[in-house]
Amino acid sequence: MDSEQISTKLLSRYEAIRRQEHDQITELLEPLGRVDGLPESEMEQVRDALFHTNHPFLMVMAGPFGSGKSSIINALLGEEVMEVGPIPTTDHIVILRHGPDVQRTRSGDVESVFHPSPMLENLSLVDTPGLESVFRTHDEVTRRFLHRADVVLLVMIATQVLTASNLEYLQQLKAYGKRVIVVVNQMDVLEPGDREQVRDFVLEQCSLHMGVEPPVWLVSARQAMDAQQEAPRDEIEWDASGFADIEEYIRETLNDLERFRQKLETPIHICQNVTKSALALVQEQQAALDDHRKTTENIEAQIQQAKREQQQTADEAFETISEHWDETARLGGEAIGELFQFSRGISLFFGGLGELIGLGRLVRRFRKQTRAENAFEQHKVRDTLHQIPAVVDKLGPRLEGRDLQDIDDLVDYTRGAVKKLPPNLSDKMIGKIQAPLRYERSFLRNVRDPLDTILREAERFETKRLDRTLRNTLIMLALWEILTIMLVLIVAVSALGASPDAGSILLVFAIGIGFVLLGIALVPLRGWLLSKAYERRLQRCRDDYLTTLRRATGDLLAHGVQLRRDATAPFTRLIESQTELLDELRTDLQGHQQAFIRIQGGLASLGESRLSPAKIENRDHND
Secondary structure, three states, X not given: OOHHHHHHHHHHHHHHHHHHHHHHHHHHHHHHHOOOOOOHHHHHHHHHHHHHHOOOEEEEEEOOOOOXXXXXXXXXXXXXXXXXXXXXXXXOEEEEEEOOOOEEEEEOOEEEEEEOOHHHHOXXXXXXXXXXXXXXXXXXHHHHHHHHOOEEXXXXXXXXXXXXXHXXXXXXXXXXXXXXEEEEEOHHHOOHHHHHHHHHHHHHHHHHHHOOOOOEEEOOHHHHHHHHHOOOOOHHHHHHOOHHHHHHHHXXXXXXXXXXXXXXXHHHHHHHHHHHHHHHHHHHHHXXXXXXXXXXXXXXXXXXXXXXHHHXXXXXXXXXXXHHHHHHHHHHHHHHHHHOOHHHHHHHHHHHHHHHHOHHHHHHHHOOOOHHHHHHHHOOHHHHHHOHHHHHHHHHHHHHHHHHHHHHHHHHHHHHHHHOOOHHHHOOOOOOOOOOOOOOOHHHHOOHHHHHHHXXXXXXXXXXXXXXXXXXXXXXXXXXXXXXXXXXXXXXXXXXXXXOOHHHHHHHHHHHHHHHHHHHHHHHHHHHHHHHHHHHXXXXXXXXXXXXXXXXXXXXXXXXXXXXXXXXXHHHHHHHHHHHHHHHHHHHHHHHHHHHHHHHHHHHHHOOOOOOHHHHHHHHHHO
């Protein structure tokens, strides 16, 4: 494989890494924009890093006013593109890019100048305001732009090399992590013997104050421009101007892998620093949220505890109501059993006779109460049943009072927690921590009619059906006894006529008495069956009553829980959303960190710029 094929492969791999890096930085901008408190300057650096991956290599000219930065650029291009004068002529950043013809556009502090020079096809030259210009804003503009540089040419005048300010600039540029080349301009004013002394002095001072010895070029922009004016260019004068070193560096840089690596390492370095800073902010905010998250957990725990206590209060009321229903069933059963007692057989028989001959209806007209009503009143069955609504009436206010008190306590507690929030969080809270303006009391009120209907239905069963069943039983008993007596008499008369045997007569009467007693014995059996039917009926009424009440109470308890949550929602919602956001941000940023590490690994594989063709082919095969 020849060198051209190797270069083609390297360029292809570089382009793939460049696209990957560009896409990764584009994706990074979104989570960074959601990091609260991240300085806009760091966001701007990342946007510049994105610009970096999509633009040619940037060579930035920096230095004090009058050092000849603009003159050096003009000399490289061979014409007066940049203004040169005795006063500061550059008050903003100027980027020279390749274009079909000379054009100028400006956006904010940055002016773009397009020029057809072939040198600019893969290189952008950047002219900056003087670092010690009398205009302070020039210094600020320059410093803001230095982080974009792939390489910085620190330009200084031969007669003023490494002044205190120039040393300061070198140290600051080193802090930026930039590759710096010292360019000493106007070397033509020095005697030939003094030039090497200047170079040695610069190297010595850099080593002493910075611990490094950057490349040092001695140049004359005036001589270089004079050489460019000849057609063809005066190469002897060009070499004598020192610009041959700059030109050779540019050519080697743009044709060497080092240029690719520098081009892509700069955005990665920027993005890693900003991502690290953003992660530190996120982790700091997560730590600050921990106590507030515990507060939200405590609020929810109190809400759940209140719900359990309210449910316990309701369950106690349900138990009391159920006991009243069961007591009603027991007392009613006793009342029914008393109506159908065996010992009252004779009176029941005469009562049945009265019903048969119509006296029962006449007697009922003069009675204030029926037999069943009288029995139930004596056993206070209705009194027990009527105690149930009073329990229901007390339940609502008890639950409401506890709800309102708890809500007030929660509001006070949450307001105290809000005061502890830092301003960057409290300003994001939507809504106010306050007790509800209205408490919905209709849940138990709306079921009062259905509950009363169930109670009335239970009472109607007692008074009507029971009396009707009792009359029918008395009539059946009277008929049974009459028929039994008549049959006994008929059989006895027949027996006397046929053979007056005392034993036969006694047997007939014994059988008759047995049938009479059997009829009377059926009365308590009937009462027992009625009692069980009554109890089952009341149990169904009880179940319907409690089901209706539980449903309404459940709605009321849920309403109380919701009111508590609504009252504290602005705070809890803020903490939950911020916690979720920060967790997501941390995951995203860590993912971007890992992605940049992988991209660095790809760049490291490009570092073997002088591999043999066989090694490159083998590595490509493994990839």
